[in-house]
Amino acid sequence: MxxxxxxxxxxxxxxxxxxxxxxxxxxxxxxxxxxxxxxxxxxxxxxxxxxxxxxxxxxxxxxxxxxxxxxxxxxxxxxxxxxxxxxxxxxxxxxxxxxxxxxxxxINQPEENSSTTERVVQDRHYQVDAAIVRIMKTRKTLSHAQLISEVFSQLKFPLSTAVIKTRIESLLEREYMKRSADNANIYEYVA
Incomplete structure (x- = not known):
């Protein structure tokens, strides 16, 4: 052979x-x-x-x-x-x-173990959080649609809107930003 x-x-x-x-x-x-x-x-x-x-x-x-x-x-x-x-x-x-x-x-290789996949997911969550905070820090006030659009433009890995929404909710809970009192569709950066 x-x-x-x-x-x-x-x-x-x-x-x-x-x-x-x-x-x-x-x-x-x-x-x-x-x-x-x-x-x-x-x-x-x-x-x-x-x-x-x-x-x-x-x-x-x-x-x-x-x-x-x-x-x-x-x-x-x-x-x-x-x-x-x-x-x-x-x-x-x-x-x-x-x-x-x-x-x-x-000939495909078997997938890497689940712990590696979980680490990648966790790292991406941190990257999404950081991108959202950077965007909000510079813009101060932004609508939901604009924020999602800017996150997509900043991050270079495949990402779903659902993931961005969950990361926004996480940042709202941790008080990095808040919803506007006048319009629930607008976010404000908390300094």
């Missing part, structure tokens, strides 16, 4: 896998997946420890990478013992009986 590697972007690497039947398959994989697959040009059988020593990939990332290659829908690697979990004593071989009807195949 030989792999031919072509870089197209920083996130995705394309590897051409030459099958026993001489069918060429194009795999869209991450850099870590490519590093692991390229090891099988020199070796038929590798342990988890061997792969980690040769690639220097962090253990958590290596587990995700091997899980995507050996336990996902598209299994380019065979794993012994067969299970969904990756352990330090597992051994891996190239799946020489791999067959797929598509020529271009994307």
């Amino acid at each position: 030989n792999f031919k590697i072509h870089f197209r972007t920083f996130e995705t690497v394309f590897i051409y896998f030459i099958n026993i039947l001489q069918a060429v398959k194009e795999f869209h994989v991450s850099l870590y997946q490519a590093l692991v697959l390229l090891l099988f040009n020199q070796h038929n059988d590798l342990s988890y420890k061997d792969i980690q020593e040769q690639t220097k990939i962090q253990p958590a990332e290596l587990q995700r990478t091997l899980q995507s290659l050996a336990c996902g829908k598209i299994r380019l690697l065979n794993k012994k013992p067969i299970s969904k979990d990756i352990n330090a004593d597992d051994r891996f071989t190239l799946n020489t009986s791999f067959e797929h009807k598509l020529i271009r195949i994307k």
Whole structure:
């Protein structure tokens, strides 16, 4: 089995896998997946420890990478013992009986754990809060629609109106701003 590697972007690497039947398959994989697959040009059988020593990939990332290659829908690697979990004593071989009807195949990595996602959500809440406070500090008084519009223009990550509304309510509760006495649709900055 030989792999031919072509870089197209920083996130995705394309590897051409030459099958026993001489069918060429194009795999869209991450850099870590490519590093692991390229090891099988020199070796038929590798342990988890061997792969980690040769690639220097962090253990958590290596587990995700091997899980995507050996336990996902598209299994380019065979794993012994067969299970969904990756352990330090597992051994891996190239799946020489791999067959797929598509020529271009994307191999996804498992999602990061929920704690990382929760941290990102919390960080974004802080960023939304900071943007709202900055806007209100400079404008002093602003309507709901104008505030939401300015928050969207300042922040560069995908965001829903519902999230902005909850962050506005949070800032109202914490008394960073208040509703106007004359019109509930207008906010005033509290110094």
